[in-house]
Amino acid sequence: MMTPTYWAIGLFLFGLFLVSLEAFIPSAGVLGLVAGSVLVWSVYQGFVASTACGISLIVATVVALPLLFAVFVKWWPLTPLGKRMLISVPDDPDELLPDGEVYRQIQSQVGKRGTAVSDLLPNGRITIEGTEFDAVTEGVLVDAGTLIEVTDVQGNRIIVRPLASSPAAVATPEPESKEASRDFSQASPDLEVDPFDDPLA
Incomplete structure (x- = not known):
């Protein structure tokens, strides 16, 4: 015949088992409610056996439940049930965007060339093969009218750079002609001023 002490210890272990089972079997809280009732009954049986046994079971319950909860939080997402119920966040933010027709069209523009419709400061509008897009340099x-090339797509943003061969992208000043420089450096004799002449005389 089992004594109240053995009943108390057995109910305590069975209650912890039900708490652990709740993590793997979705029961809408039924198993948790049963586990709580079993743990309370184990504490009662402990006090029936002795005061020291009852207090010991209370302390063991207070310590064991947080430990089980910590294990549940750490290991439950790795279980097959946890993987099915939890939504994993992808490492690449682009994977969070909907894979729609517009998104696929933007992604397909990488490497293509077009023209800046407006000034890119650095945001603006570009056109590629007759279709306009928002872009950022x-x-x-x-400047508007500059030939551009799509270098990257981040989310729904098109990243572009100006082409070096574009006249609007590379503005180089025309070199001053040597003849004009030589003519300017040679002063006309008629313009020479005698430093001893009094302009007020």
Whole structure:
């Protein structure tokens, strides 16, 4: 015949088993409610056996439940049930965007060339193969009409850079002709001023 002490210890262990089972079997809280009732009954049986046994079971319950909860939080997402119920966040933020027709069209523009419809300061509008898009440069300012190339797509943002061969992208000043420089450096004799002449005389 089992004594109240053995009943108390057995009910305590069975209650912890039901708490652990709740993590793997979705029961809408039924198993948790049963586990709580079993743990309370184990404490009662402990006090029936002796006061020291009852207090010991209370302390063991207070310590064991947080430990089980910590294990549940750490290991439950790794279980097959946890993987099915939890939504994993992808490492690449682009995977969070909907894979719609517009998104696929933007992604397909990488490497293509077009023209800046407006000034890119650094945001603006571009056109590629007759379709206009919002775009942003890599940090440089681009004038309207400049030929551009799509270098990257981040989310729904098209990253472009001006083409070096574009006249609007590279503005180089025309060198001063040597003849004009030589003519300017040679002063006309008629313009020479005698430093001893008094302009007020």
